[in-house]
Amino acid sequence: MERQSEIPQLLGDLISRNSTKLTEADTRLLDVMMQDPIRAAMENGRAVSFRAGVHPASAVRLARRLGFKGYPEFRTFLQANLIEGGGDFESPVARMAARLVRAEDGGVLSSVLDSEIAALQQVRNAVSDADIRGFSEVLRDCRRVFVFGRGHSAALASLIALRLNRSGYPAVDLASQMHLIAEALATLGPGDVVWLLAFRKASPLIHQIRKIAAERGAKVLALTDLLSARIDPAPDRQISVSRGEAGESQSLVVPMTIANAVILDLAAIDDGRSLRALGTFKAFRADCGLSPVIL
Structure with a gap:
């Protein structure tokens, strides 16, 4: 991204900073994005333009007016806001979407394991x-x-x-x-x-x-x-x-x-209390006659 240090960190700040440059098509695009910033961060420029009812190239022109080389770079900015937890995306849904963004390349399971x-x-x-x-x-x-x-x-x-009770500590x-x-x-x-x-x-x-x-x-x-x-x-x-x-x-x-x-560690310092309690519980569970489903 050009002039990285000059680019505001939140989408709302970015819009305010460039408000005088925006056209009617830009406004329609941004309105769609602000209503659902999570979806905007996941879609390409053509899809966002379609939802806004403007020419497919409008998203590219908007991105350039906001200081980006093109829409892919603008989309990366939106995704970074998701991942960094910026104010535009502070919600449980946004946090889930951020994880999906991170998982795009390596797969969901691999991403969760790495995390x-x-x-x-x-x-x-x-x-x-x-x-x-x-x-x-x-x-x-x-x-x-x-x-x-x-x-x-x-x-x-x-x-x-549960574990404390089984170790002999009323909890x-x-x-x-x-x-x-x-x-x-x-x-x-x-x-x-x-x-x-x-x-x-x-x-x-x-x-x-x-x-x-x-x-x-x-x-x-x-x-x-x-x-x-x-x-x-x-x-x-x-x-x-x-x-x-x-x-x-x-x-x-x-x-x-x-x-x-x-x-x-508690079991290591309580002079056998935890171990004795666990042994007693194991013996009781084996002999009490209660259904395994209950236990």
């Missing part, structure tokens, strides 16, 4: 064994664990609670019983731990639970991505890590790996 591997590799530098041990020591010495996450993190919260998945969350939090006290999970945005409920835990003397662990790192007041222990770059699959494998490492 997951890259996200996991950076965990080596972002999270230390001391961070993991900080979490596991708090859990080892607690009375009960209350785990809470919303959205995608709710699935991980359920898994954490409650608060997200699975939202209708009783007030009753559960009313029992919080010193010796209890609240483990919070927040991805993309810490919900108001996360902050409310954190405040209640502080008032009642319970310790708080937080596992977040970088977008949800700010929790006030600050948790007693917090691990914040990227789940992938903009336009990449926002990995659930990353926080799940960290949670698994915490629970494994």
Whole structure:
């Protein structure tokens, strides 16, 4: 792209900067693009022109007026906005489209695998064994664990609670019983731990639970991505890590790996408590007579 440093980063800025050059056909094209910028980033110039009801060459002329060599370069700019998460494309649909853009050359599965591997590799530098041990020591010495996450993190919260219970640590998945969350939090006290999970945005409920835990003397662990790192007041222990770059699959494998490492480390420092509990549970499951479907 010519004069790269002079080109605004968002489509809206680009239009404002060149508004005096635009023709009626340009306006019709841009109106179609702004109504559905995701589709515009995926289509060629002929298709966009057809939807706008203008001559097929109009998209090329528009691109040149905006400072690009041609429509393919303009389309690359639109795709970059998707991938970089610019304001024109800040929505779940846009994030999905961005991943499809990245997957065009190598295939969807390969793209997702590359994204997951890259996200996991950076965990080596972002999270230390001391961070993991900080979490596991708090859990080892607690009375009960209350785990809470919303959205995608709710699935991980359920898994954490399941694994802690099987390891002999009484745990409650608060997200699975939202209708009783007030009753559960009313029992919080010193010796209890609240483990919070927040991805993309810490919900108001996360902050409310954190405040209640502080008032009642319970310790708080937080596992977040970088977008949800700010929790006030600050948790007693917090691990914040990227789940992938903009336009990449926002990995659930990353926080799940960290949670698994915490629970494994817990078994290494609790004098056999986890191992005994797992053995006892295995024996019970084999002899209890409950249907395998239930278990």
